[in-house]
Amino acid sequence: MNIPEELKYTEDHEWIKVEGNVATVGITDYAQGQLGDIVYVEIETEGDAIDKAEIFGTVEAVKTVSDLFMPLTGTVSKFNTKLEDEPELVNSDPYGEGWMIKIEISDESQLETLLSAAAYKEVIGE
C-alpha cells in the first residue's frame, strides 16, 4: 500500500498536500483500490467556499457512489479537469495526476486535525 510520508490524510481516505496557503486534495491509494475502477468524478463546486466535512463532489466507481468531503474549510480554487475525460487517473496515479481539487485554506489551525501517514496506516489497519 502506497502511503507517502510527506502527505496528510483524513479518515475519509483523502490525502492533502499543503503548500503555503493551498491544499491539494485527492483520494488515497487504499480508497481507489477499495472502490475499483473509477468511472466518473463529479465536482461542480469550483469557486465555492465550503466548510470542513461538507461535500465538495462525488466519485463513482462501477459499483458504488461515494461523496467527497472537504478536509479543511476553504474555497475550491481549482478542479482537475483532466478527470472529466480520464477518471481512471484516480486509479493509476492517485497521488499525482489523479488529484481532485485545490483549496485556498481559510483556517490554518485546522491543519492540526489532519492525520499523519503513520496515523492513517492505523486507520486502514496496515
Place this chain on the structure above:
Amino acid sequence: MEAKDIALNDVHIQLGGKMVPFAGYNMPVRYSSDIEEHKCVREKVGVFDVSHMGEFFVSGAGALNLIQKVTSNDASKLTIGQAQYSCFPNETGGIVDDLIVYKLGDDEYMLVVNASNIDKDWNWVKKQQTEDVTLTNASDAYCLFAVQGPEAIKTLQKITDVALNDIKFYTFTKGKIGGIDDVIISATGYTGEAGFELYVLAEDAKKLWAKVFEAGAEFGIQPIGLGARDTLRLEMGYCLYGNDIDDTTSPLEAGLGWITKFSKEFTNSEALKKQKEAGVSKRLVGFELNDKGIPRKDYDILNLDEKVIGRVTSGTMSPSLSKGIGMGYVEFGQHKSGTEILIAVRNKKLKATIVKLPIYKKG
C-alpha cells in the same frame, strides 16, 4: 451471521480476489478491475465461481406436479437434457425467486436458485412437498463455475470428449470434463456470451478449476468477479433478484410473461391471469443515459414534464457502451422503447432513453 467460505476460497485469495460477504458467502467481487474483467468475458473467456448458488434436487413420481405447482413456466415441456428459466410466484402477486429448472431424468429435476434465497426457497418448496416427492438441498455439496465468452467453447473442448457444439442453448449433458466424471455441462449463463456452466461436486472443484485455466491460458482466460457479473447481466437486461424483481413485483410487470404460462395452474396463477387481462400498471424497462452520469438503484425516473413515473432498480456504467445504463419500473404507457425520460441523479435531471433489451446489442 458469519458469511460462509466457498470451497475455493483459498484459490481466489491467491488469485488476488477481493472477497466480500454477499448473500451469506464470502465471494470474489473483483480480481483486478471490473472493466477489464467485463471486457475479458466479452472479448475472450472468463470464469466465475458462483458456487454460492443453490441446488435442490426434486425426484419421485410427484416431482413434475410439485414443480408445475411452484413455478410459473411449463416444466412439462422439458425433455431430459433441457433447462428452463422460471420463477416461483408467491401468493401475493410477487416473486419468491427466479430459478433454472433442469430435467435430469424421468421424475428427476434440479432447481438452481439464488444464494440469497436458498433458505427462503427451500422452506417455500418444502412446505408444498407431497409424499411422492423426495427433496434434497445439495447447495453445499456442489460448486458452480460459469465459463463465458467467445473462446469458452474452444477452452472447454480441450478438456472433454463431449461434443460441446451439440449442446444447444439451455440444454445440458452430464459428462467427463477435466478428468472428472459426471459434471453437469450446461449451455447457460448470465452474461449474454456463449459459454457453459459446470456443476461439479465440491471435492472435485479445485481440480476442474485448474484444468479450465490451463486450457484457457492460450485464449487469455481470467477469473471474473461478481462486479463484472453484474455489469455483464445488466447490459443484457437480465433481472437480478433483490433489485429488478422481488417479493412485490409481478412477473408480468417484470417482462417475464414469457415464463408465465397460463396453460397450467400454479401458485397465484388465477390472480396473475387477471392481472394479464386487466393489464399491468408498471413495466420494467431498460434505458441508456444520453447525458454524462450513472444511474443507481432507487433514483427517480421522470417524464419530460419532470413528473415522477418510476424508479431505477439497477444501474451502472456500461463498460461495453461507455455510458450509464439501467433498468427500472415506469408507469405503463410510458414504457415503450424510444421514450425520452429523465433520471434524477443527485441535484440533476439527466436525459435518458428507454431502449429495447438487450441494452448492449452485439456488433
